[in-house]
Amino acid sequence: MQELDLNTHWKTVVSTIQDGLMIVDRTGTIRFVNPALARMTGYAPAELTGMPCSSLNCDICEIARAPGCGSWCVLFQEGAIPPHHCTLRRKDGTSVPVLKNAALLRDAEGTVLGAVETLTDLTEMNRRDLQIQAFTRELADQKGFQGILGVSAPMQKVFDLLANAASSDAPVLILGESGTGKELAARAIHRLGPRRDKPFIKVNCAALNEALLESELFGHVRGAFTGAYRDREGRFEAAHGGDIFLDEIGDMPLSTQVKLLRVLEEKIIEKVGDQRPIRVDVRVISATNRDILELAAEGRIRQDFFYRINVIPIRLPPLRKRIEDIPILAEHFLERLRKKSRKPVQGISAAALESLMNYSWPGNVRELKSAFEYAFISCQEVLIEPEHLPPEIAAGKRKTSPSPPPKATTRDVQKRQVLLEALQAAGGNQSEAARLLGVSRVTVWNQLKKYGIDLEKKVTG
8 A cells, every 4th residue: 555545544544443542733732533532531523622632631641741841741751651551531520441552743854743642441351350350259259158268078068057057046066176267167157147246255265264264254243252353244245145156165164064054044144253143145156176975975064064055066177088178278378478478489389289188187277377387488489399398298198109999889980981081181281181071170189099090100091
């Protein structure tokens, strides 16, 4: 196409593009706009022509108009302004986010005639970004429940029990080893229940002796014992209308169990040193990491008290019983520590993740969190490797020679064959095999261990 043709058709060209385009003269007066810019701003082209470009109220123009630079815009000093995100004001007063780019226009001799600006409407892009963020949050929520992370079948069962327990007003007993998240479970019940806007009070029954525990639970009046210089409100009074969480209830003295039994049955407390009954409306959530049935058999938990607190039992599985959740928990702790420490650590290697999943985790999730805190201190690299983990975890027992179950069912044989075929089609790539099978990478990893498939050897049918 000849130069004469370009001069003839340039307006047609700029009128068809979807980005806004504006030409201004040396004074900043708008001389031309294309239809896309008119649609973007809500002005008719004739309205914009002849207006100063400042009429669009771009939020970066105040910066561009540097005082004392001798021009109305710093563009005429710099020769160009790199792409910037900014906001324009439409005719109706609303704002539109745009990506703005600007450059000078010169004649054949190099004399500056004006400037051209292109503006890309980011409204739809921003909407999609917000939608992606919402989807991301939704996916994050799907990996857990009220702050408790887990996608494994045992945890899904726990989540259902917590949700059902929240709708009831009956006492709940949360059972589980130390570090399994019993307090998180209790808080989830409170947040989901009808008492969510009322207090949630926690008492550690193992941290106080008998006298102090009763005073802590029920309060006392002045002179009730040495040092009781004034009346004191107990935790049950403080929790009125809400929930009280009695942690380590297996360590509660028998005499206190008797008094608490009356609270559970009659909703009445008496302060230490006082016989006046005080009515309280409190839902009791208990927890222990001990074998409650064994304690009851030994007489350390009263039978009648046990039956009152054990109306809705919820047992939290240990981490070794839900290893599918370790990658999710690892990602969570990794991200939290990465933001907090600002170290260059960006992820965890496959070998380190395997060490985590082979370890027995006697300290459960709490120990996993501590392991990552240790790793962030010892790791000075981009990826956490096994040597950065605590020694007992890095040296955890590994299954060096896995083999299929000795009594594999027909279904197991079929599933193993399907997995092998997917791995073969994926060239041994676990992520791709997971995509082909429509399952998660963790599921593929678990099946590799279950069916004794060694990826270091050639995958064959």
